[in-house]
Amino acid sequence: MRRAFLELPEGYRLYRTIDLAKDRRLARKVALLSLGIAGVMLVLALPLVPFSTFFDFRHPSTADGVRLLLLLPAMFLYVLTHEWIHGIYMKKYSGVRPKYGFSGMYAYAGSPAFFPRRIYLLIALAPVILWGGILLILNLALPTSCFWFVYLLQILNLSGAAGDFYVSTVFSRLPPGLLVRDDGVRMELYLRMQKAKTPQSE
Template sequence: MKQIRSYNTLPDGYKEVLNINLRGIKIFVFLNVASVLLILPFVLAYIIYLELNPDSSPIKLELLNILMYVSIALIIIFVHELIHGIFFKLGTKEKISYKFHGWAASASVEGIYFYKNHYILTGIAPFILITPLLVASIYSFPTHSLGFYILLAMHTSGCIGDFYVIFKLLKYSPDTLIHDYGIGMTFYKK
């Protein structure tokens, strides 16, 4: 399948058309502002929920609950990157590199060029797989529903970098190749 093939070297005839470095100050600020804006609908929905359900009580801010939610949030970050890695593996036999960059975690395969559709699938997979689990947890654990709701909001806003890159990729043709170097990626087109 052409969409999931990858190359160890850039094929002839390809040239760089875009380089996204997530360490750049403009992109860093943009993604953080966008992440906050992405949380706002969750806050608004919760406020509306409280207005419609005045008898509902929020979670207790006990140390044990806080530690549990922080632990789950860290596990979600790890699983999110692991899912990226699994989907990268569908297109290459090369080793996946996992890194923490101070403010973001990443999974990448240095020196490999992936086709656009495979890269989009790899980028969106954690959101598609983790979101239903968090939504199910909201309904399955009513005494912790707000905690899981907050985790859902945090994970969704944490996907902003993935959403941004996918949005940028949409205008390119399916034969576009992407080289992901962890904290950024370069797009190549014929």
């Protein structure tokens, strides 16, 4: 598998940009996808395990409060490790230390390298796949009282990856030879000149 380029190869030009911070229409589309994933996951799980096993709104207990308080830092830690995994794979295939930061409410990992499509798909989907497997195992292994604590993290894992799912779909429709540069906030897609006939920004 070809590794990343540190400089844009000859014969390539910018085809398209994806910037959720500036493109509100696209940001809404990704947000709706995220909400849709979360909604489906809730609908599937609620008939199987009552939410009261996590937090009983009618008669909250001390244990309910503790679980709720622990969930917030667990979610924050998940977000950090999600981006950390992105960064690990960016460095693995480029040799360049990734850049981490926050843009508004979102954490990000970015790199100045140009990644071939297959490698970038691996970078984009690695966190959701790795965490998805870990959380699934925990849900199956732990008692019912822990189900919703873990499952809410799984919802965050899958719904929070809506942007990764979106760009993966976009990339699958583009010609071979695609290169991706992702600085964490703005994504640039490059194609060979003879195939980059209709550049657009989104």
